[in-house]
Amino acid sequence: MKFNMTIAGLSLFFVALNVGCAEQILPMKLVYSANNCVIEQKAITKIRDKQALVELFRSRSRLFPFDENSTPSVDFSEQQLILVAAGRKPTNGYRIEWLDTEARVKNGKLFLPVRIITPPEKTTQAQVFSSPCQIISIPKRRFDTIVMGGLSGK
Numbered sequence: 001m002k003f004n005m006t007i008a009g010l011s012l013f014f015v016a017l018n019v020g021c022a023e024q025i026l027p028m029k030l031v032y033s034a035n036n037c038v039i040e041q042k043a044i045t046k047i048r049d050k051q052a053l054v055e056l057f058r059s060r061s062r063l064f065p066f067d068e069n070s071t072p073s074v075d076f077s078e079q080q081l082i083l084v085a086a087g088r089k090p091t092n093g094y095r096i097e098w099l100d101t102e103a104r105v106k107n108g109k110l111f112l113p114v115r116i117i118t119p120p121e122k123t124t125q126a127q128v129f130s131s132p133c134q135i136i137s138i139p140k141r142r143f144d145t146i147v148m149g150g151l152s153g154k
Contacts, residue, residue, distance in 0.1 A: 023106040028098070028113075029137040031072045031081060035092060037133035042087035044112070044146050047135065049076050056083070072135070080140045084148065085133040086116045092130040093119025099149075103138050110143040112136070 038060050047053050053071050074081060086094055100113035114134070119125050 023104050024141055026103045026105060026138040026141060028101055028103050030134060031074065031137045032135040033096070033133070035095070035130050035132050037085060037131050039085040039131050039133055040088045041085070042116070043083065043085040044148050045083050046146075047081035047083055050074070053081065053135075074137060076140075078140055079137045082110075082112060082136045082138065082146065083133065084112070084114055084136065085131065087131060089130050089132070090127070091119060091125035092128055093123065093125035094130055094132055096132050096134045103136075105141045105143050108142075108144045110138075110141075110146045112146055112148050115149050 047056065050071070053074070057071055084096055086096060095117045096114055097117045098114050103113065104111045114136075116132070
């Protein structure tokens, strides 16, 4: 009897471990996009709450077109925001492109299917600085690392 309980306990442990490692698919929603966010460095980061979102817009108030009362409406108990910034670029030909409309979480990593597109070689681009950025909403899940780009096995 004791042997059977040990096997049952180990089986439940491995089932729980497998469920914890299972891939979760998360729909992505675009909350904000601009070609000049005045974010100097390439960045990908969580926006944890409304105050952090307000601070982001406040710090770039001359370019972001809204104030504290008109920031995007987000239920931070259900959703989380991810800022993707391309950093300062020498022309306006750079942009952020989605490879899919769903992100994935697996083994503590958020795989965000976006990439930074550079303008094609030998094309004419306006010679003005740009800094493309997007704010993306996904359902709230736990992860430690954000991986940007193509997803393996897709």
